[in-house]
Amino acid sequence: MTNPLAGSYAPASADGEPVLALRGVSKRFGAVQALSDVELEVHPGEVVALVGDNGAGKSTVVKAIAGVHPIDDGQMEWEGRAVTVHRPQDSQHLGIATVYQDLALADNLDVVANLFLGREITTYGTLDEVAMEKRAQELLDTLSIRIPSVRIPVASLSGGQRQVVAIARSLIGDPKVVILDEPTAALGVEQTAQVLDLVERLRERGLGVILISHNMADVSAVADTVAVLRLGRNNGTFPMRGTTQETIIAAITGATDNAVTRRAARTPRSEGEV
Template identity: 70%
Template sequence: MVSVSSLPLLSLRGVSKHFGAVQALTDVELDLHAGEVVALVGDNGAGKSTLVKVIAGVAPADRGVVEWEGRPVQIKRPHDAHALGIATVYQDLALCDNLDVVGNLFLGREIHKVGVLDEVEMERRTRELLHTLSIHIPDLRAPVAALSGGQRQTVAISRSLLGGPKVVLLDEPTASLGVQQTTQVLDLIDQLRDRGIGVLLISHNMGDVKAVADEVAVLRLGRNNGFFDVNTASQEQIISSITGATGDAVARHTPRAGETQL
């Protein structure tokens, strides 16, 4: 695993978001470092997807500070997030079933040569990227509709890497996958960490969380309700924080050297 820098890539301080009369997030704090996987967990309606949308620029925060590599930034739209180096893979994947793997990876960023699509170069880059990520898809020209769920998820994650992001947000990447396909995706998350990418992983599956995450951040009713080191916290502690059965979850988080207790 890549050593974690003391300076976070991404920091949220006092982030709040409301939709009409509904307060979705209240004073949320979060740090994400390079080469770190932070699992964002919580019950339905806890605010996890809203927080991802805030970071991705889809639903900008109403209040609070977002810091990127130690400096305050404004993320008002998805373009702002992309420009910083933040990529998002949503649960619906946003793949075009009728296009092949190459076509999906380069959708919207096609390579042209003398005014014509350079299919050879796009396929070469696709093979190179998948090879570096240890992803095996026999036929890159097969429509993605013919791929397994795990393969489709890896295609969506691989596409997010074309712009060379420093942070990748993954919204329930294993939610509809079987055991073997889940293993494939979790291996890919390990690969992202090894490449020095910060990963924010939304998941309901505690097995997946314990398998790949370094830290767990719990949201409950739109607020922070605990930060846990995966190596030292029990699954019972984390679940208690998710359900609200304990009120001292935040205090059990041990900060890294140079890190301020939230």
């Protein structure tokens, strides 16, 4: 099995061809129009934060890309060519890995068994535990993931450790794009830092990352681009560098006057300014 993180890559410029793109994507559930003409691009070595209020359509976009809810209108493109994704297997075969908020880890199994669940290595029809343990340790070492042992049950890991194990498992299939759904939700400060460090390492290795988050501090820490959804539509795409938090929040809420912008207006911008 090829090491999914072998080699070193420089982050690609956003001016190049995106590895994944949505073009005018729409999705309906009965009479409810969940998405309308959504556009999204993800380049190799780029972290795109997908943000928006509850009900903005973030989960629907993720599930459309992952093949859980096939799109009704528009087009998905993979490496510049149009593709059709009808089911999760189609998305996985393209090279898209999705880590949902519930992580879907088996608490009673150890780290090795969770990493290779459904993709076990066999030799002459029997599980090759030695090979799986060796490759599991190599993968975790490559990602600088620190856990006590690859043979301890996942139930004994902290929240942050469970999250990074779930992300590591998504890399077993050698994806080019990883979707992370609220990866730092309910984590403490140290655990959040551990997960964000891993996101940065994914970018450094040339993977495209879609980060769904409500936490603007996390978005500011790792995102290169912020795509805002509001009521199922695009409401702005911003480069993180040079864009204020007030601008992004205004796009999320649809209002230029809110508590954040008012607080910013009251905050002195330089010494001596009142």
